[in-house]
Amino acid sequence: MRRPAPIPAGRDVSEEEKAPRPAERSRARRPTPTDEATATDARADAVVDAPAVSDAGGPDEAPLTSARDVWRAARARRKALRAEIRRFTQRSRRRRIVWLSAIGSLVLLVGGSVLAAYSPLFAVERITVVGATTLDAAAIEGALSEQVGTPLALVDTSEVKAALLAFPLIETYALEAHPPHDLTVRIVERTPIGVIRSQAGYTLLDAAGVALATTSDQPAGQPLLDIDGGVDSVAFESAGLVVRSLPADVRAALTGVSASTADDVTLTLSTGLTIVWGSAERSPEKAEVVAKSLIARPDATTIDVTSPAAVVIG
Numbered sequence: 001m002r003r004p005a006p007i008p009a010g011r012d013v014s015e016e017e018k019a020p021r022p023a024e025r026s027r028a029r030r031p032t033p034t035d036e037a038t039a040t041d042a043r044a045d046a047v048v049d050a051p052a053v054s055d056a057g058g059p060d061e062a063p064l065t066s067a068r069d070v071w072r073a074a075r076a077r078r079k080a081l082r083a084e085i086r087r088f089t090q091r092s093r094r095r096r097i098v099w100l101s102a103i104g105s106l107v108l109l110v111g112g113s114v115l116a117a118y119s120p121l122f123a124v125e126r127i128t129v130v131g132a133t134t135l136d137a138a139a140i141e142g143a144l145s146e147q148v149g150t151p152l153a154l155v156d157t158s159e160v161k162a163a164l165l166a167f168p169l170i171e172t173y174a175l176e177a178h179p180p181h182d183l184t185v186r187i188v189e190r191t192p193i194g195v196i197r198s199q200a201g202y203t204l205l206d207a208a209g210v211a212l213a214t215t216s217d218q219p220a221g222q223p224l225l226d227i228d229g230g231v232d233s234v235a236f237e238s239a240g241l242v243v244r245s246l247p248a249d250v251r252a253a254l255t256g257v258s259a260s261t262a263d264d265v266t267l268t269l270s271t272g273l274t275i276v277w278g279s280a281e282r283s284p285e286k287a288e289v290v291a292k293s294l295i296a297r298p299d300a301t302t303i304d305v306t307s308p309a310a311v312v313i314g
Helices: 022-029 033-049 067-088 090-117 137-143 157-164 234-244 248-252 283-296
Strands: 126-130 170-178 182-189 192-198 201-206 211-215 224-227 254-259 265-269 274-278 302-304
Touching (some): 067 090, 137 157, 192 234, 224 234, 234 254, 248 254, 274 283
Parallel strands (some): 126 182, 274 302
Antiparallel strands (some): 170 182, 192 201
């Protein structure tokens, strides 16, 4: 069984009923003469009350921008741009500053050292000669006295060499600078091996055939050299090597050296002993054999060490 619908409590007025009918709307839009007059008066009052507007612009518009304002704005923009560039390049600029500082310090250090080295602060005041035994060290120092007062870095090696040429006994030399004022000259003297007799007298020679001195009398302790072919021969070269390899006691007693070839060097001692040495090969071994032979046979008159493995004593 269907349930009946409820009875409405009251009738509501809808929006459509509230709206005016078309006839009423047409009457509302039609203006009356009185309304037109009133609207005309209102427009006139609005024109009178409105502020005057010039060609330059309304009352709320800003004045025209001047050239100074443009310049200020451009400068502010450039300043902001530079600040941004500095901010983004801060790390690279810091790295560049560190590198430039290091390079500048190095250049300053090197430059200062060079200037100091070439300045009178490091001038030569003392010259010391080391290694002179036969030569007079004071004479060598006097020959180099012109270098006194010269900065250590400016010592002329060619002048030093020219001064040392006056001393034939100097075989080699080396200069050592000891700041601030010392110059050391280390020399190695030539080792004389004997003298050659000529019309001029006795000429003292080293193993290279360099004439060290010439005297009228034979120098004490220097053997007489009898070498075929002179100082430029292979016999002289072999004899020089043999003499330089002799033990000190044998060298002190040596009175004569003879050789016609490089393989028949013969030595004569002050005791009358004759040593047939042969060539300069195996000279250290031969010197050891000679020393042992002199101990074993002090009365020997000849010792042949041409072959050190088969020594012959007579």
